[in-house]
Amino acid sequence: MPTTNAENNGPWDAKLQQFHGGQDWAYLDNFVEDFSVTTNAFGMPESGKLASIESVQHSHHYPPADQEPAKTSLARFLWPAEFEVERDRLILGNGASELIDLVIRMAPAGTWKPGPFHTQYKEYERSARNNNFKLLPAESTDKATVACLVNPCNPTGDYLDLPVLKQWIEDNVLPGGYALVDESMQPWHSPEFRDHSLISQRDYVEKLFREKGISVFVMHSWTKLWCCTGLRLGSVICPTAEHMRAIKKLQVPWSVNTVALAFLNAVVSDDAYLHKTWQMIPVWRRQTIDRLSELFPEWKFHGRSFLSWIWVDTGSEDAAQKAIDLARAAGVPVRSGRPGYSLPTFIRLAVREPEKVDALIGALKAMC
Incomplete structure (x- = not known):
């Protein structure tokens, strides 16, 4: 059996890939x-496992190109009362990493900066570097074209409550720029997680885009909460339906496979x-x-x-x-x-x- 240790990168190609654990x-x-x-x-979850196994018998067919019914089921989970209105701002991806890269690729060129913490999940920086952004340090007081904040922050555990988070966006993103806020770990908060999340701030997001041209994207990796990292499952909530369609235009067809869609459709109601x-x-x-x-x-x-x-x-x-x-x-x-x-x-x-x-x-x- 191959060996690895904490001093090397295991199966990762250190010259080409951002190191990630779990190997x-x-x-x-x-x-x-x-x-x-x-x-x-x-x-x-057993509910998701059973749905995944059942879905394999349909794997000789293409997955639905509109990601339904899983997309609507996730929208209902995020916005129980307003899901039909909000759904058009939502798109699923092959893990959050795919969507991070897609959003940063379509962002206006310029500068990039991370959240204010000691360190954070590195996929945002990797994508910004690959797309030729000038990288600013977290402590920079300059506003950036694209700012990316992981909240709660993995790995440091730092957390900004909503008022502080919203102020950070306004203080760190240039007019016309993008703010990517990763709330992958936010649903762990409590049964009231939605009230503490940017998903509850549609009016704020619309006003920010209308008055300053700042586009706020809320990213989620669902593979941690529902323990399915091997399935690759993420989503992004866009500031408008037009932003969602711009991502969909860039995204390769059938990005999310049949098994992952079946899993998601089941676990959101567990x-x-x-x-x-x-x-x-x-x-x-x-x-x-x-x-x-x-x-x-x-x-x-x-x-x-x-x-x-x-x-x-x-x-x-x-x-x-x-x-x-x-x-x-x-x-x-x-x-x-x-x-x-x-x-x-x-x-x-x-x-x-x-x-x-x-x-x-x-x-x-x-x-x-």
Whole structure:
């Protein structure tokens, strides 16, 4: 079996691709649980799994070019009362990464800047660089043609509430520019997540576009909440239906396959799955932090209580690397902050059920 380690890029071509985690599990003979990805601890919903399996029998047909009925079902999930009005601003993609690239490709040329955090998901920067934008640092006070903010921020756990988020957009995007706000982890917030999200701000988005020409795109990767990273499933909410059609014109046909569409169509109505997520993830997250704090009182833990991961500053490159190596050796890989983020004292670990955390804690005790 091939080998890999935290010091290399595994299957990634470092000269051509942006490093991403979630690969180590395939190289482990003793795999127990993947703590390196921010997927839901409850695993793939049974409703989606069954729908996916059933859909395979139709895979000798093309998927629907209009992405229906999954698109309408997702619209109903996002806007229960207004989905018929809002649906025309929504389009699905082969993971959020495809849509990130499509939106940035059609954005006006110029400068690009990230959100105000220490670091964030790198696909936005990769796409901006590939499309010849001049990259501004997060701390720049200059407004940019395109600004991209991940909120809640993966991996740092930083979070801007709506009033602050809206002000950040206005302070950092040039008139006529684009704001891409990634809310992939926002649905973890609570049953009231919509009220805390830009999806509830249609009037604001329309006014911003009408008065300043600023286009706000709300990005979602659905592969973390519903634990289906292998299916590749994302969406973007556009400022207007015209923006959606501009993306559709660029998007290759049948971007989202039959299995992914069937999965999405099923899970959006799986209320029981979401309610146990909202109920248990904060509890398990707190328990994991408490257990790690007892072993490593010098470690610092970052992120809001509802998030599906913990961003940990070990305070030491050696400590972080030892934790990474021990976790991997025990079949419970964690994400290193070194590749991709260039933060070698940090590790990121997913929230998991206590029985799986036992294996991680057992491995890390060798550091004490």
